[in-house]
Amino acid sequence: MTQTLIFGLTGAALIALGFYGFVSHRHLLRQIVAFNLIGSGLFLLFGALARRAPDGTSDPVPQAMIITGIVVSFAATALAEAIAERLHDRTGRPSLPDLDPDDDD
Amino acid sequence: MTLGDAFDILLCLLILTAAAGVIGGRDLFGSVALFIVYGLLLTIAWVRLGAVDVALAEGAIGAGLTGVLLLGAAAKMDDGAGQRPSFRPGALLLCAGVAGGLGWAVVSLAQPAAGLIPLVRENLPVAGADNPVTAVLLNFRGWDTLMEAAVLLIALVGVWALSPEDSWGGRSGLTQRVRVDGVLGTFGRFLPPIGFVVGVYLVWVGTSAPGGAFQGGTVVAAVWLLAIMAGVVEPPPVASIRLRLLLMAGPAVFLATGIWGFAAGAFMAFDPAYAKPLILAVELVLALSIAATLALLVIGRPRRPQ
Incomplete structure (x- = not known):
């Protein structure tokens, strides 16, 4: 149970850290990296909860879903990166324009 | 502690x-x-x-x-x-x-x-794979994996769709200039054969030990990328029919075995007698398609006219 606690709490902290990085950065690549932190934190939390069997083995169903999740989040990252790069090619900006000019910080 | x-x-x-x-x-x-x-x-x-x-x-x-x-x-x-x-x-x-x-x-x-461990253990003998994770991925929850392969393809279509009109159908990535006898050039020729064997091995042992189509496919993708970055091979033009057939082969074979599952009672249901050869066949073809899709996702959209 100790492992579930240690890695589960780390996963929770990683999700929160990723969320904060996502809202506090404007550079699109930094936001994509933060999005990946949220994802890996979720996987770690899920994987920690999969290790609760009394005999200490890891539940294979969450493991399979996490592997699927890792691959899908890579596909999403690649697509997001391609869109960000295209935006950068066309506008020369690495971030989205502000909707409200007063909100720029 | x-x-x-x-x-x-x-x-x-x-x-x-x-x-x-x-x-x-x-x-x-x-x-x-x-x-x-x-x-x-x-x-x-x-x-x-x-x-x-x-x-x-x-x-x-x-x-x-x-x-x-x-x-x-x-x-x-x-x-x-x-x-x-x-x-x-x-x-x-x-x-x-x-x-x-x-x-x-x-x-x-x-x-x-206990979660789902007892249920998986109970059904493992008829799953056609001794590695419980592979049994879940390819048999018990094959739906997820089929959709995942489809997501990869759709993401690649999305990336390609971002290419400007003049380079549509052309080769992805930029021309690589690498010294033939440099470190990158040497590794680009030396590592791919070894990596390819490691990748195929990971797919092969995936039914009974850690490994499988995605892990093995990624290793193959990595050495292909290395060979491309070292200038040893060129990425194929995205309009190439052979390339598109390769990308589609894995999901198509997976879908076909799923439809064949109707013979055993339901979509994606594997007859225990054929489960092992079916899973191995799906994994091998899927691994090649995944390798090509992952590598092309990394290289990005077409940049050079055909």
Whole structure:
């Protein structure tokens, strides 16, 4: 149970850290990296909860879903990166324009 | 507290420090490099959690391929100015709330629970794979894996669709200029044959040991990327019919075996007598398609006219 606690709490902290990085950065690549932190934190939390069997083995169903999740989040990252790069090619900006000019910080 | 617990706590502190550096670091390139370190630390965490299949996927895809993709993007989009995260008290408070809520859920759920382990164990003899994770991926929850293969293809179509009209159908990536006798040139010729064998081996043992189509496919993708970056081979033009057939082969074979499952009673139901050869066939073809799709996702949209 100790492992579930240690890695589960780390996963929770990683999700929160990723969320904060996502809202506090404007550079699109930094936001994509933060999005990946949220994802890996979720996987770690899920994987920690999969290790609760009394005999200490890891539940294979969450493991399979996490592997699927890792691959899908890579596909999403690649697509997001391609869109960000295209935006950068066309506008020369690495971030989205502000909707409200007063909100720029 | 045992020595193992102490190791886990130290590992988690390292992971959190790396993650904080990824978010808080000023330099874009440094942040991406630290993200790769973070991914490798997570790989160790997965081994500690007894999930070696996940560790392989995280190391190969989460740290490896994502790292290459982001490093390439950082080189193109870095304006050299550096970015500090802005201080947002409201967001900080909300994120602390998210961490607190999730942490509370973890603490309240930290009781022994068998989960789906007994169910998987009970059905493993008829699944056609001795590795429970592969049995879940290719048989029990084959739906998920079929959709995942489809998601990869759709993402690649999305990336290609971003190409400007004049380079549509052309080759992805830029022309590589590499010294033939340099380190990259030498490794580009030396490593791909070895990596290819490792990748096929990972697919082959996947039915009985950690490994499988995604982990093996990623290794093959990695050595193909290395050969492309070293200028040994050219990426194929995206209009190539042979390339498109290769990309579609895996999902198509998987779908066909799923439809054949109607003979055993339902869509994606494998007759136990044929389950093992079917899973192996699907895995081998799927691994090749996945390798090509992953590598092309990393190289990105077409840049050179056909």
